[in-house]
Amino acid sequence: MSARKSRADRRVDLIEAARRAILRHGTQGVHLNHVAEEAGLTSGAVLYHYPDLSELLVEAHHAGMERFYEQRLKRVARLSDPAEKLVVTIRSGLPVGPDDPGVRLLNELGGAAARNRVYAVLLTTLYDRQVAMYQSILDMGAALGVFALTEDPVVISRNLVALEDAYGYRITARHPVIGPDEAAELILSYARTVTGHALAAVAH
Amino acid sequence: MSARKSRADRRVDLIEAARRAILRHGTQGVHLNHVAEEAGLTSGAVLYHYPDLSELLVEAHHAGMERFYEQRLKRVARLSDPAEKLVVTIRSGLPVGPDDPGVRLLNELGGAAARNRVYAVLLTTLYDRQVAMYQSILDMGAALGVFALTEDPVVISRNLVALEDAYGYRITARHPVIGPDEAAELILSYARTVTGHALAAVAH
DNA sequence: TGTGTATTTGAATCGTTCTTCAACTTCGAT
DNA sequence: ATCGAAGTTGAAGAACGATTCAAATACACA
Numbered sequence: 416m417s418a419r420k421s422r423a424d425r426r427v428d429l430i431e432a433a434r435r436a437i438l439r440h441g442t443q444g445v446h447l448n449h450v451a452e453e454a455g456l457t458s459g460a461v462l463y464h465y466p467d468l469s470e471l472l473v474e475a476h477h478a479g480m481e482r483f484y485e486q487r488l489k490r491v492a493r494l495s496d497p498a499e500k501l502v503v504t505i506r507s508g509l510p511v512g513p514d515d516p517g518v519r520l521l522n523e524l525g526g527a528a529a530r531n532r533v534y535a536v537l538l539t540t541l542y543d544r545q546v547a548m549y550q551s552i553l554d555m556g557a558a559l560g561v562f563a564l565t566e567d568p569v570v571i572s573r574n575l576v577a578l579e580d581a582y583g584y585r586i587t588a589r590h591p592v593i594g595p596d597e598a599a600e601l602i603l604s605y606a607r608t609v610t611g612h613a614l615a616a617v618a619h
Numbered sequence: 620m621s622a623r624k625s626r627a628d629r630r631v632d633l634i635e636a637a638r639r640a641i642l643r644h645g646t647q648g649v650h651l652n653h654v655a656e657e658a659g660l661t662s663g664a665v666l667y668h669y670p671d672l673s674e675l676l677v678e679a680h681h682a683g684m685e686r687f688y689e690q691r692l693k694r695v696a697r698l699s700d701p702a703e704k705l706v707v708t709i710r711s712g713l714p715v716g717p718d719d720p721g722v723r724l725l726n727e728l729g730g731a732a733a734r735n736r737v738y739a740v741l742l743t744t745l746y747d748r749q750v751a752m753y754q755s756i757l758d759m760g761a762a763l764g765v766f767a768l769t770e771d772p773v774v775i776s777r778n779l780v781a782l783e784d785a786y787g788y789r790i791t792a793r794h795p796v797i798g799p800d801e802a803a804e805l806i807l808s809y810a811r812t813v814t815g816h817a818l819a820a821v822a823h
Numbered sequence: 824t825g826t827g828t829a830t831t832t833g834a835a836t837c838g839t840t841c842t843t844c845a846a847c848t849t850c851g852a853t
Numbered sequence: 854a855t856c857g858a859a860g861t862t863g864a865a866g867a868a869c870g871a872t873t874c875a876a877a878t879a880c881a882c883a
Contacts, residue, residue, distance in 0.1 A: 443647030526727035528792035581781035588732035
């Protein structure tokens with residue numbers, strides 16, 4: 416038997432277990448037992464905490480998104496130069512490789528969002544937050560005279576997030592040519608054009 | 620009973636039925652009975668033609684992609700001006716609305732491709748073909764002196780397809796602000812910058 | 824018109840997953 | 854140390870989907 420845990424602790428465990436199970440089997444393909452296995456419990460125990468599996472799955476996706484977004488913020492927080500910020504932010508939006516769990520979890524939802532309003536809202540909200548993130552970097556860079564923007568910062572930001580998203584899909588689908596480095600360079604090519612800045616790529 | 624049909628005809632019907640069923644329930648969520656219902660048959664009849672449901676689903680996705688790609692080619696074929704071609708091609712890569720069946724079918728695969736090699740290859744191939752499509756338009760425009768490209772045409776093309784893909788997801792997820800028109804304008808903003816052409820948006 | 828084959832049905836069966844729940848265990852509070 | 858509440862198990866059964874197949878049907882062709 417698995418060690419007994421408090422309600423709060425167990426729910427955190429289960430959200431993590433659900434996240435792993437989703438990565439293995441897909442949002443639609445996950446079954447109660449998959450989650451139970453990942454958590455080292457029986458299906459009954461899972462049901463005790465989450466009588467409705469779909470609620471657990473939503474929480475797992477939600478948690479995964481928050482983590483993804485928080486990590487991006489954290490990585491850029493220590494930097495002050497807008498150009499550096501921009502480069503690092505672009506990198507942090509891309510998967511490190513085809514198996515990157517953060518991006519793979521997000522990609523799971525692309526199709527589901529068309530059928531499931533809750534997932535649609537989650538994804539849309541994340542998109543908007545990422546756009547705002549880029550926008551603040553661009554605004555700051557423009558204010559400091561580091562960037563000479565050729566477009567409305569909102570337009571640039573929306574396109575940057577869109578590019579990240581799309582290349583995330585390509586990378587997780589194992590495109591033979593477009594890996595993390597290539598994707599970063601493609602996005603940087605756009606960023607350079609619209610900011611008028613050379614934006615040196617950083618080693619990852 | 621449903622009218623009896625020849626093997627070839629019925630297989631075409633089933634592929635269509637599977638396509639609709641996938642849109643309703645998702646690639647993972649489709650069941651034999653869903654397909655049977657859409658086709659107006661019983662599950663036994665479906666199994667008679669496709670003993671393995673997953674094969675039928677692959678064929679449905681494959682057919683959906685081919686249709687999507689062929690339609691794009693067809694729409695642009697009658698045009699000769701590269702600028703017009705570019706604008707129309709951008710439009711044809713976007714869904715007409717949140718329920719656009721062509722794009723919704725493609726979006727279904729984004730997540731699955733990370734777990735399923737067959738779907739990954741399908742999606743990757745489609746991506747590359749779309750890139751080639753843009754590339755030939757850009758090359759022609761550059762050769763005719765209509766476009767003054769600021770980048771390698773391959774880079775531009777990859778980014779254009781990436782932008783389409785990403786905004787397709789936003790639109791099918793019903794982003795409150797980004798609809799087909801807005802997405803087209805965002806992509807055109809990029810296209811204008813890298814081609815040096817005004818690229819008048821066309822009514823859809 | 825009759826015959827043979829391809830297609831389809833419908834029902835039976837099997838395996839899987841969800842759900843329920845009584846019994847058991849663990850832990851904290853007293 | 855004991856009690857009681859919370860957490861967990863494991864088994865039973867309900868629900869569902871896939872699979873099989875004999876029987877029925879529709880069609881092509883002679």
